[in-house]
Amino acid sequence: MLTPSGIIPAMVTPLDDRDRVNLAVLRDLVEHLIRGGVHGLFALGSQGEFWAFDEAEKRLVIETVVEAVGGRVPVYAGTGAVTTREAVQLTAVAEGAGADAVSVITPFYITPSDEELYEHYAAIARATRLPVLLYANPARTSCPLRPPLVARLAKIENIVGIKDSSGDLSLTAEYIRVGGEGFSVLAGRDTLILATLLYGGRGAIAATANVAPALVVSIYERFRCGDLEGALEAQRRLSPLRHAFELGTFPAVIKEALGLMGMRAGPCRAPVRRLDPEKRAQLEGVLRELGLV
Secondary structure, three states: OOOOOEEEEEOOOOEOOOOOEOHHHHHHHHHHHHHOOOOOEEEOOOOOOHHHOOHHHHHHHHHHHHHHHOOOOOEEEEOOOOOHHHHHHHHHHHHHOOOOEEEEEOOOOOOOOHHHHHHHHHHHHHOOOOOEEEEEOHHHHOOOOOHHHHHHHOOOOOEEEEEEOOOOHHHHHHHHHHHOOOOEEEEOOHHHHHHHHHHOOOEEEEOHHHOOHHHHHHHHHHHHOOOHHHHHHHHHHHHHHHHHHHHOOOOHHHHHHHHHOOOOOOOOOOOOOOOOHHHHHHHHHHHHHOOOO
């Protein structure tokens, strides 16, 4: 069974000027990320605008990423949905499209009880042979995954870990403690990658790795080599890019950054708009400080 670890970019989904998935740029993005040394790729997460695409588009994105990767790194696909039925169906789509694992965000808009969440995730896990990664992002979903629930879910054979985007390091530490040795906890907040590793986490699913994969990877690799000072330096260098997310409506900033670097990731799906010229200039300054433009 796959053990999620290392730096896994939460990929954006490039669009063309007619609002279609730009498959050529998606393939280019795969190559850009693999050249940066990443340890996996995550398609159709929050940065990938999973909520904005229909099932056929999602299948196309996963198939394209899997084909472009060609087995070089594992491919994770986001298959979360409000209902268990839809999440099971999307997980089947991901499995059929060749994904190596799925990441399943909690339901959103509704707030299920812990028992309802347990049955939700257990049903998804039963319905697939793929490893399942839980995804906690309570600021977006208003649906927390409490540590006692995670401890129960970790006992299901193919539930292999959790992406924690809570930004609460105490909660991250609890996930690590209750999950046990075979359960991978990955940072979902890019400013807390090193802190998560120090607590015993196994890596990160990082949006900023779209733009600066080598820098994000260096946090992980330096930590593994025992170079804590170097890992901390890399983490601090990365922070301004993560804080630049505030320049636009989520998740537009990463696409704008890629565009400034010469990769035409296109716009987000409406109603999210591009950055205005002043904010784009500020973002360009951040990229220039990192030597990316």
